Amino acid sequence: MALKNSYYERLAGGYLFPEIARRTKEFQVFHPEVKIMRLGIGNTTEPLPQIVASAMALEAVRLMNVETYSGYGDEQGNSKLRQALSERYKKCFGVRLDADEFFISDGSKCDCANISSIFSHESIIAVESPAYPVYVDSNVTSGKTGQFNKGKMQYEGVYYMPCTEMNDFFPEVPSGHVDLIYLCRPNNPTGAVAMASDLQPFVDYALEHKAVIIYDVAYVDYQKERGLVESIYQIPGAEKCAIEIGSFSKWAGFTGVRLGWSIVPKELVVEDTVPGELHRMWSRRYTTVFNGASNIAQAGGLAVLSELGQQSCQEVINYYMSNARLIKNGLYDMGLTVYGGTNAPYIWLKVPDGMSSWNFFDKLLNETNVVCTPGVGFGPDGEGFCRLSAFGHQENITEAIESIRMNLRI
Amino acid sequence: MALKNSYYERLAGGYLFPEIARRTKEFQVFHPEVKIMRLGIGNTTEPLPQIVASAMALEAVRLMNVETYSGYGDEQGNSKLRQALSERYKKCFGVRLDADEFFISDGSKCDCANISSIFSHESIIAVESPAYPVYVDSNVTSGKTGQFNKGKMQYEGVYYMPCTEMNDFFPEVPSGHVDLIYLCRPNNPTGAVAMASDLQPFVDYALEHKAVIIYDVAYVDYQKERGLVESIYQIPGAEKCAIEIGSFSKWAGFTGVRLGWSIVPKELVVEDTVPGELHRMWSRRYTTVFNGASNIAQAGGLAVLSELGQQSCQEVINYYMSNARLIKNGLYDMGLTVYGGTNAPYIWLKVPDGMSSWNFFDKLLNETNVVCTPGVGFGPDGEGFCRLSAFGHQENITEAIESIRMNLRI
Numbered sequence: 137m138a139l140k141n142s143y144y145e146r147l148a149g150g151y152l153f154p155e156i157a158r159r160t161k162e163f164q165v166f167h168p169e170v171k172i173m174r175l176g177i178g179n180t181t182e183p184l185p186q187i188v189a190s191a192m193a194l195e196a197v198r199l200m201n202v203e204t205y206s207g208y209g210d211e212q213g214n215s216k217l218r219q220a221l222s223e224r225y226k227k228c229f230g231v232r233l234d235a236d237e238f239f240i241s242d243g244s245k246c247d248c249a250n251i252s253s254i255f256s257h258e259s260i261i262a263v264e265s266p267a268y269p270v271y272v273d274s275n276v277t278s279g280k281t282g283q284f285n286k287g288k289m290q291y292e293g294v295y296y297m298p299c300t301e302m303n304d305f306f307p308e309v310p311s312g313h314v315d316l317i318y319l320c321r322p323n324n325p326t327g328a329v330a331m332a333s334d335l336q337p338f339v340d341y342a343l344e345h346k347a348v349i350i351y352d353v354a355y356v357d358y359q360k361e362r363g364l365v366e367s368i369y370q371i372p373g374a375e376k377c378a379i380e381i382g383s384f385s386k387w388a389g390f391t392g393v394r395l396g397w398s399i400v401p402k403e404l405v406v407e408d409t410v411p412g413e414l415h416r417m418w419s420r421r422y423t424t425v426f427n428g429a430s431n432i433a434q435a436g437g438l439a440v441l442s443e444l445g446q447q448s449c450q451e452v453i454n455y456y457m458s459n460a461r462l463i464k465n466g467l468y469d470m471g472l473t474v475y476g477g478t479n480a481p482y483i484w485l486k487v488p489d490g491m492s493s494w495n496f497f498d499k500l501l502n503e504t505n506v507v508c509t510p511g512v513g514f515g516p517d518g519e520g521f522c523r524l525s526a527f528g529h530q531e532n533i534t535e536a537i538e539s540i541r542m543n544l545r546i
Numbered sequence: 547m548a549l550k551n552s553y554y555e556r557l558a559g560g561y562l563f564p565e566i567a568r569r570t571k572e573f574q575v576f577h578p579e580v581k582i583m584r585l586g587i588g589n590t591t592e593p594l595p596q597i598v599a600s601a602m603a604l605e606a607v608r609l610m611n612v613e614t615y616s617g618y619g620d621e622q623g624n625s626k627l628r629q630a631l632s633e634r635y636k637k638c639f640g641v642r643l644d645a646d647e648f649f650i651s652d653g654s655k656c657d658c659a660n661i662s663s664i665f666s667h668e669s670i671i672a673v674e675s676p677a678y679p680v681y682v683d684s685n686v687t688s689g690k691t692g693q694f695n696k697g698k699m700q701y702e703g704v705y706y707m708p709c710t711e712m713n714d715f716f717p718e719v720p721s722g723h724v725d726l727i728y729l730c731r732p733n734n735p736t737g738a739v740a741m742a743s744d745l746q747p748f749v750d751y752a753l754e755h756k757a758v759i760i761y762d763v764a765y766v767d768y769q770k771e772r773g774l775v776e777s778i779y780q781i782p783g784a785e786k787c788a789i790e791i792g793s794f795s796k797w798a799g800f801t802g803v804r805l806g807w808s809i810v811p812k813e814l815v816v817e818d819t820v821p822g823e824l825h826r827m828w829s830r831r832y833t834t835v836f837n838g839a840s841n842i843a844q845a846g847g848l849a850v851l852s853e854l855g856q857q858s859c860q861e862v863i864n865y866y867m868s869n870a871r872l873i874k875n876g877l878y879d880m881g882l883t884v885y886g887g888t889n890a891p892y893i894w895l896k897v898p899d900g901m902s903s904w905n906f907f908d909k910l911l912n913e914t915n916v917v918c919t920p921g922v923g924f925g926p927d928g929e930g931f932c933r934l935s936a937f938g939h940q941e942n943i944t945e946a947i948e949s950i951r952m953n954l955r956i
Contacts, residue, residue: 137723137757138669138726138757139818140816140823141664154833181615183609190610196600196602242804242837242840245836249836250835253688254550255550316548346547389615392616394840424557424683425660426659427653428804430802431803529612
């Protein structure tokens with residue numbers, strides 16, 4: 137008698153975004169005449185730069201020609217693309233990594249979910265609260281957590297690191313023992329960033345405890361201020377204790393195209409491994425259960441990494457960041473308390489009058505027809521906040537903020 | 547102290563194809579003047595039909611335009627593509643499945659590896675021997691098997707179903723209890739197929755034991771003879787006990803583009819689930835840890851499913867199948883014993899003189915400069931065989947067979 141993986145039963149509620157979609161759809165059914173304005177899911181809306189789209193179109197055309205057709209590539213990714221990423225890290229971030237320390241994936245969501253599979257089933261995970269739900273959910277379904285505690289809005293056995301107004305949304309290093317520490321800077325959802333002095337204690341902790349930091353840099357190109365960390369490997373010692381995960385989704389508009397990368401340095405070690413072993417295990421995972429990212433998407437990635445490609449992508453990012461300013465300033469002018477939005481495409485709004493996140497979601501939808509993302513969906517310390525996203529056409533963002541300004545009863 | 551996932555240590559040797567690549571590379575280093583002819587990895591070589599490649603080029607161009615740009619799609623796949631697959635199953639195979647019972651992936655290798663994650667950690671798996679290595683390896687790394695027994699060339703705790711000359715390469719139903727049964731028809735590597743009378747006992751077994759059949763149809767479009775099973779759902783009762791996994795890789799030349807699908811019927815149940823529950827769990831897995839296949843690849847998939855697309859893909863398949871005939875007849879004329887190659891792009895060659903698969907691999911490479919795939923890499927009962935692949939340009943296939951004919955010392 138086959139049995140299901142019963143860990144799935146531990147997953148609390150629906151996954152955040154499908155639940156938002158469900159409530160929004162329900163609202164639309166009852167109010168078919170209303171134009172809903174979405175500041176919820178962080179989905180890119182602006183077209184790809186010509187150099188990037190045409191590189192992919194050209195690659196598709198090359199597949200039509202017997203001389204230029206290509207089938208399976210290396211599972212770990214096109215070697216030119218890995219080399220180009222290695223060069224970008226050196227030139228832009230001052231970080232030296234071999235090309236084969238980069239692994240090309242079909243997007244960072246998969247990497248964030250799969251990375252814990254090379255570590256022991258007994259690993260204790262630590263996550264920021266709030267955080268991108270994938271870090272916890274992937275460990276719930278693989279049995280690395282306990283049951284969901286509805287009172288605390290937490291999974292048993294997971295170490296939550298509160299990111300609150302009190303600590304400027306940057307967590308303290310764990311006081312007890314943990315094995316895998318997920319950090320995301322610039323942060324989704326709070327928009328908070330990291331300086332070297334913030335991250336050094338985490339690297340020191342990881343080295344001392346033989347823990348591993350899983351560092352998500354999906355939004356790093358949205359950082360505008362100087363002196364912020366761009367790669368965990370800018371912190372001395374991180375190459376021995378940290379994995380970095382990056383994405384073309386928000387950097388280059390590849391949310392639908394699907395492309396990302398992970399870095400597992402050869403020097404990375406845990407208690408029972410020698411240098412190189414975890415790197416080989418991750419490589420083995422790629423060759424054993426994955427067949428590479430789409431060749432067309434990888435051709436697009438190479439174009440993104442060209443000089444003109446990087447410039448063009450930066451222009452789109454600047455556009456989204458002007459949206460972020462519109463949202464942040466608009467809400468601030470209404471007297472609301474807002475964070476983020478300066479070095480990240482997310483604005484972290486403190487819900488007024490001590491309402492819950494989901495009640496505010498419903499209120500915002502009903503009164504202003506604007507969809508936000510309830511902060512509690514990102515973890516217990518997200519309660520009382522909601523996330524607004526700067527991804528959208530400027531005229532729609534302007535219209536949404538105007539609707540909030542005119543119609544929100546606070 | 548973090549620890550590694552020690553199940554990785556159980557993986558026997560390198561993954562088959564990287565090991566072939568290593569030996570081939572080594573040979574080339576010592577014989578730089580030699581032209582190596584590859585009949586090893588089943589990698590497509592012929593260009594995409596124009597209708598398919600241009601649909602993808604067009605989709606890339608659409609991403610350059612603000613009106614037609616698209617970001618995240620549904621994680622489970624484009625609804626039009628799911629609908630088109632549902633219609634193909636109905637029209638071509640006489641199988642009725644709802645569009646939302648199809649899940650679009652980035653290729654069947656990932657689905658084959660991930661599917662067991664929705665079942666209990668205690669599941670006992672059964673595999674054909676020989677079989678595509680991913681079925682076993684994915685269960686080794688997730689701890690669903692025991693140690694590798696070098697003497698038996700088997701993992702402890704796995705039920706191997708021998709596919710040999712004695713049973714025409716179709717296995718008996720398990721005599722003991724198993725939970726997840728992996729079957730692949732037409733078979734990789736033996737090229738053997740299935741009739742309804744072959745599969746009905748497996749479906750009966752699965753229904754009786756509440757086991758699940760995971761049925762891989764990656765090569766179904768290579769079947770030429772009539773009366774062969776094209777989908778497991780042609781067998782009465784299969785919708786309650788079987789999952790089917792399909793691929794655009796060999797059907798439409800998408801080995802590099804990456805696109806596949808899985809079918810988890812709503813009626814599928816195991817011991818501790820109600821109808822719909824496993825379907826919802828698989829859907830939950832998609833939404834939680836995956837972000838959809840590339841939108842460009844999915845546009846290509848839709849073109850494949852058009853009438854002209856299906857015809858055009860069939861022409862490429864016919865080309866490969868004429869290669870298969872060349873290989874099969876060439877080897878047969880030399881007095882060698884060969885199987886497969888009639889309804890599948892693989893020829894299963896019985897190694898002469900009782901040699902081992904890897905010794906024959908080395909002999910073939912040294913004497914004829916042809917690369918094959920050692921049968922033992924597919925499981926213990928593959929020992930004494932090797933797989934030859936019909937994927938290649940016809941002139942190269944002809945040259946390889948000529949070299950074998952002239953140079954192989956048997």
